[in-house]
Amino acid sequence: MFKKYSLSFIFILGIFICMLDTTVMNVALPAISATTNTNLNTLSWALNAYTIIFASFTIPLTRIAEIYGKKKFFFLGALLFGTGSLISGFSFTFIILLIGRIIQSFGAAILFPLSMSMGIELIEGKTRTNTIAILGITQGLASAMGPTVGGMITQYLTWHWIFFINVPLAVIIIFLGIPTLRKTTIIQSTVQSIDFFGSLLGITMLASFTSVLIEGRQWGWTSAPTIALILVALISLIVFILIESKIQEPMISLDLFKNRNFLASAIVIILSNLFLVAVTVLLPNYFVNIENYSTLNASYMITPITFCIFIMSPLSGFLLEKIGPRWLVLIGFLLMGIGYELYANFNALNNVAMSSISGAFVGMGYGIITGPITVIAAADFKGDQLSSSQSVASVLRQVGISMAVAIFVSGLYTNLASAQRKAINYSNQEIVSLHLPHNVIDSMKKQSIESIKAKKYKSKTNESPTHIKAIDEQINEKIDLIKKNSKKEFTLAFSNLYKSALPFMVFGTFSIFIFPRKKEKLYR
Known part of the structure; x- marks a missing residue:
């Protein structure tokens, strides 16, 4: 019993630290930029290198591990991840940080898929389905928790500690794993060569x-x-x-995609991670830049999402055997769609209570999907195909995360540019309508444009530009109108993204028709 729990723990921990580091660094970028004296565009490569290498090298490194020994490579992955984290934590220049992150990402490309495949392979009996579901749940929880954990650590310690916390966890994986895995037999791979x-x-x-x-x-x-x-x-x-x-002996058996359960699971993995990360990445950005929250308070707004993933995931594992994957995926996407609808049309972004409710729906939807879909993706495979399926699933998660960043961040920049133009045009029209002297109009236009570009529109206006009470009251009324309109335009820049995503959420539900109709017991 102790051995079973130890195995589960080290595999869960391996998945947790790998997925946490896909998002934990996001909110710390401004602090890292100030310390390393690096602009954010350049610094983003320290973030992006992790995702690119993680996605690109997972499959070949997993295949090498199958040939030369999963146990040895599992510990190598943990060692590389811990070493990369240590280097990143001690870095004070961009180059050192980048080197640390690259080492980290190679470790993650080994540790993550082996944690999944070995966790599924070695946990036997009736607890296997539950274990697989927990491994899947851990992925979603860790990536969703990233901004909150990053914000808290950056606020109360320093950004260096978002990397340092990985080191003792990697050490635990190694020192707890050595005695536990030494007595465990790993199924020998039939693959003898590397493609x-x-x-x-x-x-x-x-x-x-x-x-x-x-x-x-x-x-x-x-x-x-x-x-x-x-x-x-x-x-x-x-x-x-x-x-x-x-x-x-192909690198990836294309027969995986002939399996209906795996094919449908692949689509759901990409879309569910895309829709989750679109919220967890953009929401802190909104609360920091539009609502002027601190980084820490902005990261707290993600908490309802992670809480609901944690609550709903165990329930979905129970329901999988009762109602099958079709209904679970349908319910999951519908709940996420409700969250997106609230973000899009019900002022959820500028209302803390509504934002929390919207996030709760997104978290519930993802929580219902993530555990069962991990079980289903692995259910029909054993041996080399099992390892291959988990490697591919790992890559698909990273693709979903990357697609979220590409689609939603690009859309956000486009929307923000449009919102800024509209806000400036409205401001100019309102200022001109005051019929003041040209020098006053020009001065007000300049100040207003600077304020809109800096997104400084929340503070009350108490200035007396002309020192003539009646005119100053008119001016202040116009300035208040301009501020309210500017905030509305910038808020719409975010909410319209979620509105645009709703049709694609509907598309995600079509994947339910790929799943076989017959409900079969999974790993029982």
Whole structure:
């Protein structure tokens, strides 16, 4: 019994630290920027390198681990992750931070998929389904908790500690895992060779694709680098499929996607993570920049999401055997859709109570989906195919996260630029309507534009520009109107994103028709 719980604990811990670091750094970027004297665009590469390498190297490194020993590579992954975290924590320059994050990401590319596949393989009996569900739940919880944990640590300690906290956790994984795994038998892989060409194509394809998703907005979606990388990704994908369909020991068995449970699960994994991260990444940004919350208080607004994931996930595991995956996925996307509808149309963004309710619906929906979908994705496989399925599922989660950043952050910048133009036009019209002297009008326009660009529109106006009471009252009324309109426009820049996403939420529910109708017991 102790051995079973120890195994579960180290695998859960391995998944937790890998997924936490996909989002924990986001809210700390301004503090890191000040310490390292690096602009945010450059600094974002320390964030993006983790996602790109994690996604690109998961499958080939998992295959190497299958051939040369999962146990040894599991500990190697934990060691690399801990070492990278230590280097990142001690860094005071961008280059050192980047090196640390790269080492971290290689560790995560090994530790995460092995935690999943070994956790599923080694936990036997009736508890297996529950264990698989918990492993899936941990992924969603960790990535959703990232902004809150990052905000709290940055506020009360320093940003360095968002990396330092990983070190003792990696040490626990190693020292608890060594005696536990030593007595455990791992099923020997039947694969005896590494598909180097397939690995190279896979790495090229995923690195190109994730790079475009993350950096496309900065480069421009029609720029030469973006188009070139899209072509590289497409060509690599086509050649990869042609080669993998004929080779004897492929890097990825394409038969995985012939399995209806896995195919449907793959779609749901991408979309559910996309819709979750679209909220957990953008919401703190809104509360910091539009509502002028502190980073810590903004990160607290994510708490209802994580709480509801934690509450609903165990319930969904129970319901999986009762009603099957179709209904669970349908209910999950419907609940997330309700959350998005509230964000879009019911002033949830500028009302703490409504924002918490909206986040709760998103968390409930994701919580209902994430545990069962992990069980279903693994249910029909054993041995090498099981490991392969978890490697692919890991990559798909990172793709979903990257797509959320690409689609929603790009959309946000476009919407904010439009909101700023509308706010400035409205401001100019209102100021001109006062019929004041030209020098006063020009001065007010300039101050108003600066205020709108800086998003400083919440404070009350007590100035007396002309020292003539009647005129000053008119001016202050106009300024208050301009402030209210500016905030409304910037709020709409965020809420319209969620409104635009609702049709795609509906599309996600169509995946239920791919799941087989027959309800089968999973891992019982």
